[in-house]
Amino acid sequence: MDLCNSNDIKALLGRHGFRFSKSMGQNFLIQGWVPQDIADASGADETCGALEIGPGIGPLTVQLARRAGRVAAIELDRDLLPILAETLSPFDNVTVIPGDAMKLDLAALAAEQFPGLTPVACANLPYNITTPVITALIEAGCFASITVMIQREVAKRICAGPGTSDYGAFSLFCQYYTTPEYLFEVPPECFLPAPKVTSAVIRMVPRAEPAQTLVEDAFFFRVVRASFAQRRKALLNGLSAAFGDKLGKDQLRQAIADAGLPEGVRGERLGIQEFALLARALRALGA
Structure with missing residues (x-):
């Protein structure tokens, strides 16, 4: 057969x-x-x-x-x-x-x-x-x-x-x-x-090695989800919706800058390492 x-x-x-x-x-x-x-x-x-x-x-x-x-x-x-x-x-x-x-x-x-x-x-x-x-x-x-x-x-x-x-x-x-x-x-x-x-x-x-070691996986993906929630808008909008209860917009702008990213960037343009740097910067500010 x-x-x-x-x-x-x-x-x-x-x-x-x-x-x-x-x-x-x-x-x-x-x-x-x-x-x-x-x-x-x-x-x-x-x-x-x-x-x-x-x-x-x-x-x-x-x-x-x-x-x-x-x-x-x-x-x-x-x-x-x-x-x-x-x-x-x-x-x-x-x-x-x-x-x-x-x-x-x-x-x-x-x-x-x-x-x-x-x-x-x-x-x-x-x-x-x-x-x-x-x-x-x-x-x-x-x-x-x-x-x-x-x-x-x-x-x-x-x-x-x-x-x-x-x-x-x-x-x-x-x-x-x-x-x-x-x-x-x-x-x-x-x-x-x-x-x-x-x-x-x-x-x-x-992967034989972790994709990043700057923050724990759970927080990394929380940042990712926030960044893609409003993918056609600037990254700041998604972060504000997810972390606005802890960080003001000026602090979120600071986190984006600390990660080496332009303020108007969209989350859809970030790779793993950029997200890891952003997550670390948000953590450092108390997110």
């Missing part, structure tokens, strides 16, 4: 009486090069345990099983479980875990499933859960790499640099903890049913 052949897929789904769920964002791959290239990009080998979220009928799972020491695939749709039992039956190194990835402790699951192996994450993520799942994978803090296929617009946002239209607080969050790399695009015609948007594959590797 070819899990990327549309006729084989339709026959498989028909045998199990499966119907696509729009609410779960189900789009199955019909081009074999896609799961192969995603699995290759993950770098998974026999020393790795690969965590997959949303395996669907299993084309990427099969490719990971051929490379990794073990694979754990989390599937929310229970209607897919008997299908996965059939498609993954040739592989004894795969465990399918029924459940919602957003409600599981991913670090604990990886430790349980992959003893003695290096955990990596690799998935074709449903569009409707992309941001929270990526956030959870990063915050789990245990994956040597995170390789995902997601909506192209989100992939560009994650990899965007300061001052660009795609750059935002989520870009900075991902880049704070990892080094994202935009790998390749996957057109809509590679899926059944075809989505209305293009997908893209990115790989994120955790």
